[in-house]
Amino acid sequence: MSIAPARKITGSFVALVTPFDRSGQVDFGAFRELLAWQEANGTGAVLIMGSTGEVSMLSQDERRKVIAETAKMKTDAMPLFYGCTGNNTETTIENVRFAKANGADGAILAAPAYICAPEADIEGYFLEVADATDLPLGLYNNPPRVKSDLHWDHLLRIFKHPNYVVHKESTTRVGQVAQILAARPDVSVMCCDSPNLGLVVPTMSLGGHGTANMGGNIAPAEVAVMSRPWTSYAEAESFRDTYLELLPLLHFNYSAINPVAVKSLMKAVGLPVGELRKPLTSLQGEALARGIRIVQELGLDKKYGWKIAPVSAVAA
Numbered sequence: 001m002s003i004a005p006a007r008k009i010t011g012s013f014v015a016l017v018t019p020f021d022r023s024g025q026v027d028f029g030a031f032r033e034l035l036a037w038q039e040a041n042g043t044g045a046v047l048i049m050g051s052t053g054e055v056s057m058l059s060q061d062e063r064r065k066v067i068a069e070t071a072k073m074k075t076d077a078m079p080l081f082y083g084c085t086g087n088n089t090e091t092t093i094e095n096v097r098f099a100k101a102n103g104a105d106g107a108i109l110a111a112p113a114y115i116c117a118p119e120a121d122i123e124g125y126f127l128e129v130a131d132a133t134d135l136p137l138g139l140y141n142n143p144p145r146v147k148s149d150l151h152w153d154h155l156l157r158i159f160k161h162p163n164y165v166v167h168k169e170s171t172t173r174v175g176q177v178a179q180i181l182a183a184r185p186d187v188s189v190m191c192c193d194s195p196n197l198g199l200v201v202p203t204m205s206l207g208g209h210g211t212a213n214m215g216g217n218i219a220p221a222e223v224a225v226m227s228r229p230w231t232s233y234a235e236a237e238s239f240r241d242t243y244l245e246l247l248p249l250l251h252f253n254y255s256a257i258n259p260v261a262v263k264s265l266m267k268a269v270g271l272p273v274g275e276l277r278k279p280l281t282s283l284q285g286e287a288l289a290r291g292i293r294i295v296q297e298l299g300l301d302k303k304y305g306w307k308i309a310p311v312s313a314v315a316a
Contacts, residue, residue: 011044138166
């Protein structure tokens with residue numbers, strides 16, 4: 001039996017960073033602050049422990065504690081989904097069941113990394129996991145990270161399963177998104193906000209339901225505007241203006257492997273995120289100063305009340 005969310009996920013679905021404290025441990029006070037900030041700025045839903053959340057560098061105990069503690073922070077206004085992909089089918093099922101038992105609103109799944117399994121096997125994996133739970137699920141087709149790349153035929157067969165409620169696409173294939181939307185499966189069709197993939201404009205113009213994004217970590221209200229489904233010309237016009245304005249920031253966020261650039265910038269403006277987990281290291285010098293200049297040119301520092309050190313000091 002499938003239990004679907006009370007409403008379709010639309011708008012800005014932010015893949016949140018994982019905050020660490022000075023000792024390098026997960027900072028749950030910072031998690032609470034970041035979640036409240038997202039909700040106050042119009043974020044529709046949050047993904048915790050996606051690739052932006054450095055999930056591959058969290059221990060299994062940390063992953064479980066993140067679910068158990070942050071699920072206590074959720075509100076009716078902003079569902080919390082969790083990255084539950086394991087290194088095999090059984091581990092993924094265990095992760096999803098733990099999330100369900102501890103109050104998660106849903107889970108996002110990708111293909112297991114590194115194994116480069118055939119697409120038919122990955123289709124079977126997504127269906128087997130869905131059969132093992134009644135937690136709402138999202139499917140992340142992300143070949144740049146996991147090699148496996150599902151064709152729309154695979155995806156549409158998977159989306160016949162009632163537990164799948166979200167689809168996030170991270171390929172460069174506009175035609176794939178079009179085929180999914182044309183088939184009208186009962187899922188929220190979203191795309192990565194990377195301007196290099198080029199999916200945001202066609203996904204939204206073809207009837208997409210929002211973006212599953214990284215940019216909302218640093219500009220939540222602006223990305224929420226960019227991610228509104230189009231029901232009239234007003235949304236299309238607001239999308240165009242906001243997207244074009246945010247392009248420098250979106251490009252900056254993807255100037256280093258996710259989440260190096262965005263988390264470095266968040267720390268620089270004073271958001272409570274801590275350091276990246278090694279072996280990743282923060283941007284320094286001119287690489288970081290470029291992001292700070294973009295924030296200042298967009299007026300985000302004034303809007304959100306950030307007190308930023310002079311760019312000259314950062315770039316030195």
